[in-house]
Amino acid sequence: MNPEIDDQNQQVSGAGPLGQILSTELGTSAPIEDYHRPLRAEDRSRLDSELEEVERAQAEAASKLPNLYAG
């Protein structure tokens, strides 16, 4: 069941699901600026602002730990 790995090209031969998964090709790389329709700067900025808001809200929540919970 152990797949055999060829040191030269990292190709995997052998039967079974593990050999099949290890044969996976991940494709090619391309900078996102070169994409067919890059994400608009304002959309990216809006989502990044949402992320900062999450961070801010949590910092504020962490500062409020005053109450007693005795059940």
Added chain:
Amino acid sequence: MIPSDWARASVQREYSLPVQREELVGRYVPDPDRPSRQFATLLDYVEEHQGDRVYVESPYVDFDYRAEYSNLYARGFNPPPDKCERLLFFHGEEFLGFCVVRPTFKPVGRTALRPPPALARYVTCTAPHVVRPYGLRFEVKAWPFISQDGVYGRCAHAAIWAISRYHHLKHQGPKQSLAAIVEAAGTTVVTDKTSRSAGLYLHEVADAFAGLGLPTIPYQPSNTRDLEATLCRYLNSGLPIALTTPGHLTVLIGYGYDEQGLFFVRGDDNTGAYERTRIVLSGKEAWEMLLVPMPARILVPGAAAEIRARRNFAEQAGATETTEPVLDALIADEFRYRTYAIDAAEYKAKLPARGLGPEVVDHHRFVPASVWIWITEFQRRDEPGGKRVVGELAIDATSDPRDPQPLFANLPGRVVSWLPGESVPQAKEVPVVDLYDTALEPEQHGAS
């Protein structure tokens, strides 16, 4: 008054329900002026399951009660018995769960009982409990429950214990006793004086979780954007949420929808493991604070993971002409987002059953991932069934919460990977799969 034959092997070993319910209550809650709401609720759950038989395991030495006993009760002049009795509930041959009964004012100790039928499908936080009485083996999936004894532990201790024990059973975290919780909260000095616990301040609750290996993410309900969606993300992930109301601490363990809208399932040590509740932002029952204890290595909050997933997914949707319709659909707000955290190995194991196509399955299985990942599913709003996912994106749960990192994604006709050490993603074309199954249960449709 503790029965004279407490924890002896000669006790009555079997009760029939509902016929002998009062006898059972009479033994374990003997003072009618001091009823146990938890014990009554427990028996109600059993009867909802048509439980017809209760077996008594006696004596029973309980890990948790012994911790309370050795740290507090044993220091008294006339301590209660050091042993418990364990009740095993059945419907015919079907095991419903168990309850360790303590010889204390509040008798319901460690308990695991299958969620009642009306709420079972909404409870997302259940863990397997195995018992081995008399050489037999029984298992039940349940939320771990314990009532405070009102002396060594209070509601906060009970809630922390339940969450900690859940993570022990579900995610192989350490097994902690109430004594460990008292110590982790930094309140040992109080109980060392053999005095009653006065409860815990919220910072002590947070310290206790952190000390037990479950650092918390705090939320202030009145100041949390998309509160419902925030809570659903964690519950979809099987991550329970500690909820504080004025003077009380309970645990959210599931959610669902009824005719009044969104409700939550809550474990409350004053009542029982499963009760229905709703968001309340003012008044005596107002939700004051929420703490989400995270298993180690989940550093990114659910909201942050989802926001970053939306950005990365939108970027990839614009990559080629093939994927461009997805970008148009995103802009037209045709998708809803469903986000959950999961162990990466578990996620990969479940992929083949979801109709993604073998190329996508092999791709996602091959790409290296952190132990815990956040998955955001992009689902068509107009598809009511389970087969409604257009694509999904994984975020490294161990990355910087201010800059969550993507791992891999699929959208119709394209798979993408972000490999460690690589500055740009790699991608390739795959056969188009229009819609495939969500990994979430039908009830986990969440809010957004």
